[in-house]
Amino acid sequence: MTASATVKAPRPIPGPPREYKFPRFERRKLDNGIQIVVAHVAKLPLVTVAILSDAGGVCDQLGREGTAHLTAKLLLEGTATSDGAELAERFEQLGASIDAHADWDAAAVTMTALSEHIAPAFDLLGEVLCTPAFNAREVERLKGERMAELLQLRAEPRGLADELFSRFVYSPESRFARPQDGDEKSVNVIDRDHILSFYESRYLPGGTTVIVVGDVTADKAEELTRRALGAWTGGAPTRVVVDDKPARLDRAVHLIAKSDAPQSELRIGHVGIARNHPDFFPVNVMNAVLGGLFNSRINLNLREVHGYTYGAFSAFDWRRQAGPFVVSTAVKSDITDAAAREVLGEIDRIRAAKIAPEELSLATSYLDGVFPIRFETTAAIAAALSVLVVHGLPDDYYDRYRERVRSVTVEQVLTAAQQYLHANALQMVVVGDPATVRGPLEALGFGPLALYDTSGNPTV
């Protein structure tokens, strides 16, 4: 880079890497249809259990978005024998940290405990899955907490930009156009009966996988699962497939007014591709070069060359159907247009010519080398196994991951950029001060600009 580079000291030469394998895991199945996946990792006396149900946000009925979210949360708010406070107390006296949530494709109850307490904690998990109370008071309380979150979002530029980006990118009919956890209107109409019928149709042993990772053998994990969930009866839920069509095929700017904001939250992107797409690996490497790494083109340009931002990155959100591709950053208000221009320039550039071999090797050697570091904890291994289960990936997926990353070529990256980055269909969402940013954004010539309030309603 500079003349002095020629006299710089040599970098240390690494020795050969020690072999690493993703933890071995075993599959079992109970008679009622429950699948069990166990990875015996005995490093520390800990166990993580993740119980996955085919009960994600995609299963929400139209107009009742948020049901999946509330149902998952309500599992921990009381059972046939314990009210919510007692249930929390019983888990926590065992030192078990427990959470439940629904993402788009699945709901998960996740628990980590010391292995000495795993048996009674596992029994409690059985109670949670099989005998939730859905007490009406708790339903109303959690609805109120979601309403509070939604209210908070109106004043929170980052979350607001993310939420409204989805709304402007997906067709209004798409579930993905509406917030994962529901909006004011949909949450308001949900009642206990909706929760109960969602639970009865989506939480079924035939659609449930129990992932157990840590200081426990497969036999023991099976025995614990059988004791906790073996008597659970029911069939299997039908898979829900949602619409993932884009809202429009031309470019547009959506400006959400937040007067006097010192920064603009900027989102630029479009509908991406599904997780099981055959080009997942080239797309992943392409994204790493474009905006996935600290030393990616977008971050180096916006942060290190221009000082426009604290950070800028791009990501594909991987779902069963096509999740969004989005470039995200927050920039000083008065250079919003300049920052957007740089992002658009980088998207054009990676579609126009092959990346340099050093850029490819940075991305692939990072993704290859960092692989063991991603799986240091029982919780991280359980999360990785959850990805296998939710997306139906083959059991040797993690064993082959590194060679597949390394085999990506600059030609494949170029093809991926040209095929899956749609420069002419980009939507730009800005949460910022209209007085400062509106004129310059219109002058960009990117596309028509529409102005909205913080609820996403059009204004003039």
Place this chain on the structure above:
Amino acid sequence: MRIPIETFRLPNGLFVTLSEDHSAPIVAVNLWYHVGSANERPGRTGFAHLFEHMLFQGSADVDANEHFELVQRAGGTLNGSTWLERTNYFETVPSNQLELALWLEANRMGKLLPAMTQQKLDTQRAVVMNERRWSMDNQPYGTWMEKLPALCFPPEHPFHHSLMGSMDDLAAASLDDIAQFFATYYTPDNAVLSIAGDFDPADAKRLIDAHFGAIPRGKGKPPLPDMSLPPVFGEWKREVVPDEIMLPRLFLAFRTPAFGTDGYHAASVCGAILGLRNGSRLRRRLVRERQVAADASAFTYDLAKGSDLLVCDVTARPGISAEQLEHEVATEIDALVRDGIDDAEVARAVALVQTSLVSSLQEAGERADRLSLFATYLGNPELINDEVNRYRAVTANAVNAFIRERLGENNRASLLYVPREPAADELVAAGSLANAE
């Protein structure tokens, strides 16, 4: 459960802790410099953090951003962070890349200044100003990070001023400041190096000596002023902050025993009883039963000099006023002071803390960071192996004694965020501030 620890000191003063674990081919390198925002001089608030950014701008043998590039190309993760009392830098890499991480850290400890330029400083200043806007100025409640210490520590105290710094002070920082700060604080005798994970101790010692051994000892740093403070604030301090928010939120702080002192663990357990997870007091009473809060938690700052802070963080439900929120939280604290807590509450808190402590030791980076923490603040990394037992030794009597001494009205500081009213009403807000005082 104990992790193995070996320690030694190089002749130049660098303190080293090693902890082997060969369960995966991963090694973490973690360097703590015993300097933070507390060491900043007047007119240079935010400098310790700006300086941290500059440490990624290269050194004599490393180009700007090449540090990131080399570590990521090696398959590693990395970052740095600045706190009131320390600044840390860390890499987790495949174990065959240990020398790269050590070489990079040694190169910038020994030879930073030749790489510093005005242009790099200007760019990082702009980045940090954007970090401030992103994390504080354009974020609801974001200013609590500088307002709470300012409320809780007297103006002359080193913990009083903003870690992120004022825009004016950031603008004033110069290359001379960089050189002076580097020479004063970024010296081997003011640092702790920890390595955790898959390495051979003999190799590691050889590499540490080869890369760090020749870096000269510093000339000493100016001592911090006396950090000790009376055990209580002596009053109920209050500040009301009108902000661009939808719901009131209260940060209620108490002055507590410093991290590493005898009383710390009882304070920490009290924090867990109040605000750790769903079964905690504040969640159970205010979120679940009374339904006046949307969320509630509690935490300690873990400050090791003079005194620490225990903080309750409670956000109102829609329809609950700021005054009512503060009243509801105070009522719970008053009940705690009046009635105390029982053995079951201590058992719940300690069980959760124990799971969390063991979980955190799974990651090489976290192990190394905890070793650096105990070595830097308390001079003894072996304390990492006593943590679980120290928590288990906390009794209800000890927590109740802490509560009686520290949770009374003479030791509270309320930082209360209220939704900003339209301009005409701002006078009213100012009026209520005056009344609260």
